[in-house]
Amino acid sequence: MRAIPAILIIILLLSACHATPEHQGDDRRETSSLSRKAWEMHHRGEPAEKFIAMQIKAVEQMRQGLTDDNPVEVLEQLGFFYNYIGDYPSALRYYREAIDSLQSIPLNMRNEGAIQLFGDLSSLYSVVGIMDKAIEYSDSAIVESNRQNGRMLADVYRFRAGIFQANDMIPEALECYDLAMKAVESRNTVASKDKLKAIISSEKAGLLIETCKGNSDTIDNAVKAIEASLKYDDMDDAYRNFSLGLGYIKQGKLQQGLKLLTESEASFREQGDAEMLYFTDCELMDLYARHAQYEKMAQLYPSFIEATDSFRNDEKDRALIGAMIKYDLQASEDRNKILDLKLDIERDRSIIAYIITGALIIILVSCIVIFYQRNKLQRQKRIMQEHELSWLNERVGVLEKDLSAGMNSNTTILSSPQLITGNSEGKFRRAFNVLYPGFIPTLKKDHPQLSTNDELLCMLLYLHHTTDEISVYLGITRASVNTARYRLRSKLGLAKEVDLDEFITSVKTQKQPDGDLNAPK
Known part of the structure; x- marks a missing residue:
């Protein structure tokens, strides 16, 4: 069984967590009329360029002081929209601006916008392959949720499960789904608790169906969990049909499974979801081949090739974006080190000035001696710090060259023929x-x-x-x-x-x- 690509797991959870019942009963989207309209347009499935343009206007109004909106929520929502369409650099830019705004808000005045921001950042870093940053922001989301009495904690653990699932850490992902279920049980204020539990059970069941081998009881229970979620019509039917179809096939119900996989394939094609279309086509091609349905295999083959090319191009783009983000993070850390060194120099200068002033008041001769010694020490420190600054600048240059070489290497590898083995x-x-x-x-x-x-x-x-x-x-x-x-x-x-x-x-x-x-x- 192939593993679902990381981007699919994360984007599916990212979209779902913004619309789960735990969200819907609170003031999460009580922002300006423009921001609220943008969210409604996204929820209705309108073209991305329309609701993004609307949200950009909301951000401009917020920056001009024309609204009383929470800047963290307005900026986070625009970052989420860019993340949703795969424009990760733009998403990261607005997420970082939202983080800067969050720093000015006292801890006791933060709302769930802070939790959502940390969750979105963890998802973005997971998509571009920066696992340590993804876990770091996921930890921050858990801390922030617990600070707000467990608000959105179930969603946070679902985010975290998606990160582990995308990196083939299946036991950790299953544990996170269990923690999400416990979070729902522990809160009495969660709206539509049964529906949220059904969503979590369905997502966990999809993971079990994908990864379980040879345990019929596990497959049967997973299929039952997904079937139980069918009564909630507003869930993602395409992905749910995909998971349920795989479950039926593992149960030996070939025709039922093929029917659901074919329906989900058509839905993904209509939605323009090229990556999930590729994954579904892979499963169908394998099934047709194993059951000698060569005519259907030949009919599906052109779509399979097109989806494969699209998926590989997207993976290449994400790898390049991930490399650029890693470089940007490293360069930012180096710049911070340089700023710290400059501050140290200024601090040393101030200390020396105070010492000299105090020495002049005490005795002129002592002041001259101290001044000479301190200036000598200062010159030595400055030389050492300038050497370190020079080394850091060379380091930035090396990182730029390494990044360029890595991109060229990735392009060469992806363009080379593969062995037939x-x-x-x-x-x-x-x-x-x-x-x-x-x-x-x-x-x-x-x-x-x-x-x-x-x-x-x-x-x-x-x-x-x-x-x-x-x-x-x-x-x-x-x-x-x-x-x-x-x-x-x-x-x-x-x-x-x-x-x-x-x-x-x-x-x-x-x-x-x-x-x-x-x-x-």
Whole structure:
């Protein structure tokens, strides 16, 4: 079973936690009319550019002092909108401004906007792969929630579970879901407690269905938990159908599972959720292949390729953004060190000035001696501090070069061909057999002595791949490829005047689907 990509888990929880019953009974969104309208537009599913433009106006009004809004809530909401659409640098900029505003608010006057801000930051850092910062802000959210008598604590633990789940820390994620459930039970003021418990149980059940292997009781209980949440119509049907479909398949209810997966695939396509569409297409392709539904597999294949390309591009973008954010964090820390050093210098200067003034009052001679000694010490300190400043500036330059080299390396790796080994070989064979169903059976019928490696070489030759390409795909040298070709000629019993490539491409196959669009080049 593939692991759901980190961005999907975090964004799904991020959206859900802003709309759970624990939110809906309080003053979370009692801000300006513009900010409130922006939230309502987002909740109705209107285009992102519209509610973001509305929220930007709310921020401008707040900065001009035209409203009495809490700046933390207004800035956090704009950061959330940018986080929601994947513009992480913009989201981080407004989150940081909200953090700066939060510092000026006394602890006893903070509301749940502070909790939400810490939760959003933990989610953002998890998405871009900065786990230590994600946990740091998640800890801050828990502390802030406990300071406010457990307000939003269930949501905070759901955020935290998503972070652990995205990093394959399954036991920790399950523990967080249990803590979220306890948080709901411990509070009597949570609106729609049963619904929130159903949401948490459904999310935990989805994780168990994804990760559990061989325990039918666990799968059965997880399926029941999701089925119990069906009575709440305002939950995410697409993702819930996806989890429930996987559960049915693990229970052996293939047709029910395929039906739900197909429905969720259509929903994700309609929503434009390319990443979840990719994940659903992967599951469907595997199921079609395992159950020999090659016609459906061929129909889904173009969508699968498109979703795969989109998902990989998004992953690449997130990796680059994460690298830039890491660099920005390191550069900020270095700048703070430089500022601290400058403050130390100024502080030392002030101390020396006071000493000199006091010494002059006591005795002129002593003042001259002390002045000389202190100036000498000051020069030595300044030299050392200037050396340290120079070293820090060089360090910033090295970090910039390392970042540039890392980006180039990532691009090179993502653009290079991948080896056809293990699981990828199985997928390659299934795809080949769908496009050219008669090739291997015909070849094996005439030449039963061929090994699986020989078959793979024949398929690559049939597709007109060059020796260099074959060496990359098989992970062997050109010389090894030529040796393999020679052995293959011997097994096929070809005469010297018969060209191996022409012989392979002359093997007859059955009629290919869709008008033979995928014939050998």
